[in-house]
Amino acid sequence: MSAALTRYAYLGPSGTFTEQALRMVPEAADAELVPMVTVPEALRAVRDGEADAALVPLENSVEGAVPPTLDGLVSGKPLMINREVLLPVTFNLYAAPGADLGSLKNVASHPHGLAQCQGWLREHVPAAELVASSSTADAAEGVVRGDWDAAVCAPVAGQRHGLVELAVNVADNAAAVTRFVLVTLPGRPPAPTGADVTSLVAFIAHDRTGALLEVLTEFAVRGINLTRIESRPTKERMGRYCFFLDCDGHIEDARVGEALMGLRRVCADVRFLGSYPRAGADHEGDGRAEPSDDDFADAAAWLDRVRVGGA
Numbered sequence: 360m361s362a363a364l365t366r367y368a369y370l371g372p373s374g375t376f377t378e379q380a381l382r383m384v385p386e387a388a389d390a391e392l393v394p395m396v397t398v399p400e401a402l403r404a405v406r407d408g409e410a411d412a413a414l415v416p417l418e419n420s421v422e423g424a425v426p427p428t429l430d431g432l433v434s435g436k437p438l439m440i441n442r443e444v445l446l447p448v449t450f451n452l453y454a455a456p457g458a459d460l461g462s463l464k465n466v467a468s469h470p471h472g473l474a475q476c477q478g479w480l481r482e483h484v485p486a487a488e489l490v491a492s493s494s495t496a497d498a499a500e501g502v503v504r505g506d507w508d509a510a511v512c513a514p515v516a517g518q519r520h521g522l523v524e525l526a527v528n529v530a531d532n533a534a535a536v537t538r539f540v541l542v543t544l545p546g547r548p549p550a551p552t553g554a555d556v557t558s559l560v561a562f563i564a565h566d567r568t569g570a571l572l573e574v575l576t577e578f579a580v581r582g583i584n585l586t587r588i589e590s591r592p593t594k595e596r597m598g599r600y601c602f603f604l605d606c607d608g609h610i611e612d613a614r615v616g617e618a619l620m621g622l623r624r625v626c627a628d629v630r631f632l633g634s635y636p637r638a639g640a641d642h643e644g645d646g647r648a649e650p651s652d653d654d655f656a657d658a659a660a661w662l663d664r665v666r667v668g669g670a
């Protein structure tokens with residue numbers, strides 16, 4: 360990515376976890392941050408050239424994938440992931456001044472937020488209706504508007520709107536982390552760092568027995584560590600899925616390049632989503648099991664020699 364990027368779209372409004380994650384991206388420090396109402400809108404802004412990049416939530420360590428992000432990446436004009444950001448997420452319960460736990464008729468949050476706090480909410484406000492909002496910060500704004508009684512959101516969202524903190528750390532799992540990705544239009548991926556992730560979508564040849572096994576084999580035989588596999592319906596008809604894969608390594612690595620070529624041969628289609636630096640040390644395995652990078656280079660040199668009569 361060039362240093363000339365100036366407009367970063369994100370899942371808004373101001374006060375979302377996505378905004379907090381975007382503020383951890385060094386290139387965004389001097390950029391204009393543009394809140395969008397939904398993930399598809401943030402991705403559309405990049406596709407239409409209204410924004411140079413968008414930061415969107417991809418998965419949460421407790422609730423799993425964020426489906427609108429997966430669906431937004433898999434179809435439409437291709438986009439590319441340039442960076443990932445990991446953010447620990449902690450939720451508080453906020454209401455308008457004067458409210459208390461017993462007075463709450465409803466509580467709003469992003470579906471992922473409600474899911475991550477469902478045990479606490481069931482125990483402490485069992486009578487409250489749970490309302491899905493477009494983001495946790497939108498839930499906080501809804502309390503200010505009078506749309507609902509309380510919001511489960513980030514402390515920054517509740518505080519910015521002058522809401523009253525009824526409870527802190529209401530998530531069922533205190534160690535939850537959300538993974539966000541920064542996407543742009545396709546370009547040359549960031550240079551390899553030695554600790555990178557490659558993301559892609561494999562559309563398997565459905566009528567072939569063992570099609571998914573063939574996909575996995577392309578990685579396994581080259582000693583590439585897969586760090587995520589997730590299926591989503593292709594929406595063509597019942598029983599049709601595509602597979603989101605993350606693996607250790609960079610498309611410029613010999614083994615990853617070879618695996619991608621192999622996938623291209625055995626799959627109906629492959630969408631490359633990017634190679635980018637791995638954030639944190641959450642993924643185990645370094646992808647450097649045998650054969651080593653030197654073995655790949657040595658094998659390529661040997662083939663070149665043999666093809667011209669050498670040994």
Ligand SMILES: O=C(O)C(=O)C[C@]1(C(=O)O)C=C[C@@H](O)C=C1
Pocket residue numbers: 370374375376377378416419425448469471472493494495496537
């Ligand atoms: O609503 C927000 O604040 C978001 O940034 C979205 C989102 C998500 O999509 O998972 C991000 C982190 C939390 O897990 C809950 C909501």
